[in-house]
Amino acid sequence: MRNPLAEKTVGLKPSGIRKFFDIVSEMKDAISLGVGEPDFDTPWHIRDEGIYSLEKGRTFYTSNAGLKELKVEISNYLKRRFQLRYDYNGEMLVTVGGSEAIDIALRAMVNPGDEVLIPQPSYVSYEPCAILAGAVPVIIDLKAEHEFRLTAQQLREAVTDKTKILVLPFPNNPTGAIMERKDLEAIAEVIVEKDIFVISDEIYGELTYKEKHVSIAEIPGMWERTILIGGLSKSHAMTGWRLGYACGPQLIIEQMLKIHQYAIMCAPTTSQYAAVDALKNGDEDVQQMREAYNQRRRYLLYAFQQMGLECFEPYGAFYVFPCIKEFGMTSEQFAERFLKEEKVAVVPGTAFGESGEGFLRISYAYSLENLKVAIGRLETFVRRLREEQGK
Amino acid sequence: MREQILAILEKNSRIDLKELAVLLGVEELDIVNEMAEMEKEGIICGYHTLIDWEKTSIDKVTALIEVRVTPQRGQGFDNIAERIYKYPEVTAVYLISGAYDLLVTLDGKNLRDISRFVSDKLSTMDYVLSTATHFILKKYKDHGTILTKKYEDEREKVSP
Known part of the structure; x- marks a missing residue:
């Protein structure tokens, strides 16, 4: 049989995120800061309109x-x-x-x-x-x-x-x-x-x-x-x-x-x-969600500052991108160890290109309660790494 | 800043003020002052706890009572409203537009408690024309909080 596949497609690199996803999904009790979508449900008036359109055929x-x-x-x-x-x-x-x-x-x-x-x-x-x-x-x-x-x-x-x-x-x-x-x-x-x-x-x-x-x-x-x-x-x-x-x-x-x-x-x-x-009718919803994200963003930046983790202040989306170069590990190594030892999933910066090396993507599309738990674990992890390095 | 403080406190009155300051990107002292000011102005009237009594073993019945009254000259509804809200078992009294005048919410141990209040106290008051009592059978949502279901994160754990 001939090769049924197109070279161009076969040549595409598999998504770096996919690989990480597979590891995370095996750990049932892991908490995640790895998602790229809002934690809010679609506002009800919008969902209701969708349902209504179905009812009307x-x-x-x-x-x-x-x-x-x-x-x-x-x-x-x-x-x-x-x-x-x-x-x-x-x-x-x-x-x-x-x-x-x-x-x-x-x-x-x-x-x-x-x-x-x-x-x-x-x-x-x-x-x-x-x-x-x-x-x-x-x-x-x-x-x-x-x-x-x-x-x-x-x-x-x-x-x-x-x-x-x-x-x-x-x-x-x-x-x-x-x-x-x-x-x-x-x-x-x-x-x-x-x-x-x-x-x-x-x-x-x-x-x-x-x-x-x-x-x-x-x-x-x-x-x-x-x-x-x-x-x-x-x-x-x-x-x-x-x-x-x-x-x-x-x-x-x-x-x-x-x-x-x-x-x-x-x-x-x-x-x-x-x-x-x-x-x-959704401008108000957008405003409310933006305000919630902004509060979480400030919380994370403050927490990084407290633990001495380098991070530029990001003004958009719902991600922070802290630098982990001080630990002498690749982003992937850091993310894997963090997941194994503290059961928190973050995405290595390299999933988004080589230039993401040395950084992590942390999503704040999570409730503040959730973020607090995860950040507590990050703090523990960072302290352990610094102790290992004799800092 | 007031609006933001109130929006957060309304959902979580136990929030640590240091944390509140971080969330809003302001100084803790400003928060403390602003809250004290709002307490003084009567904007913040209390810091309550939302309780789902259903899940306790304590018996509790809540009723909504529609009350039609004759307004009094020079007093309107205020006088009669006051006579009603002074009862401690009354948890809220609202003046309502529409088919009736006052909406009274009432907590009692059981149905008998409530019906005794309505028949002995409320309906016998001067100026009260009629009452209609509705018992709450189940609370699905209270103070913006859904009581019947817990939020679960159903998203994929990692996505681009």
Whole structure:
């Protein structure tokens, strides 16, 4: 029999998170700080709307680009929150989570051999999606000394004449880093000068704790070169509903729509009806969850400070990214020992790229009670390691 | 800051003030002062404990009583409300818009306790026109807390 597999797929690295997941799931009594999704249930009024849509028999496909009602709400929302203008008709597409949008944006925009710039540490799907789209991923290593922001200089050094796209993953998973307006203005200059495009993954856009999130599409000259990706998973605690969207110039969106229509057909109908209600009546929920995350964020940073664990102050998403270099272990070794000895799961920074070495991703999408227990164990563990090292 | 302090205290009045200060990113002293101020202003009226008496062996019955009354000249409902709330077994008295005037909640050991209060005390008061008593059979949720079910984390333990 011939080899049934495609080389490109076989060549993809398995997700570093998967490996860790397998170890954790064998330990039944382990507590986890390893999840990348909110601990809140989807607000009830949103769930109720989903249930209601089922009761009314709204169980058919919607149009490929999504329910008109939802697209109008997304358009209103982006204008209300970020001063962004997208016509619901033609400049927008409702997708199966932000993940699908990342995939089809890359597939719609790259030719074989085009280079796609991917700042890391970042979410695990950009690199494989770029490869599957036939592009060459080029990694930019974000640095702790820049608070894991992308600088104009780093961008300039990474661009070649083959560069087509920059993936911009802020607010960032796993570091919690944000890009403020001044940071975006600085890289926008390079982007325009080098004539490249941006796929801006702003799925955590509602979760910032310093100033309100600024989208790169707000920066002059960037709207026409940006595909903005958003969704309700993180902001409205709706991960399982699989509902995201992509917005951008019609020229690009209509090509993405072709892939979407052949591969997916449309985003889940129930989720789309629920999302209409989320965007219409959910601002208050988002605000409350943001406040809760912010309190936990402050608690963790304070706890790290108390135990002398180095950590830059992250202003976005729901992750902190402490540095563990002082212990002379790799992130993976640290995470494995911590899990075995203290039964707490955290994700090694390297699961999000080589440049995550020496760091851990700790999620604060957990109740404060839960965090307190886990942090108590981290303190014990850190003390033990320091004693071993004779400190 | 007040709103945030109150939001947290309303859910957890036993929170350590040092911790509260960390959560809100302010100084502990500011919290202490703000709380003292709010106690003085009568904004914070007490620090209570939410108890699900059902789970104890102590007998307890709670009733909601709708009361229709004739308002008094110059007093409105205040006078009659006061006469009702002075009974220690009355746990709350609200003036309500709609079909009746006062909503009274009442704790007693058993049904007899409650019906005695209603027939002897409440319905015989001057200006009380009528009462309707509802006994609480089961508390699903009280003070924003679901009593019938414990939260369980059903998420995958690790996800990207």
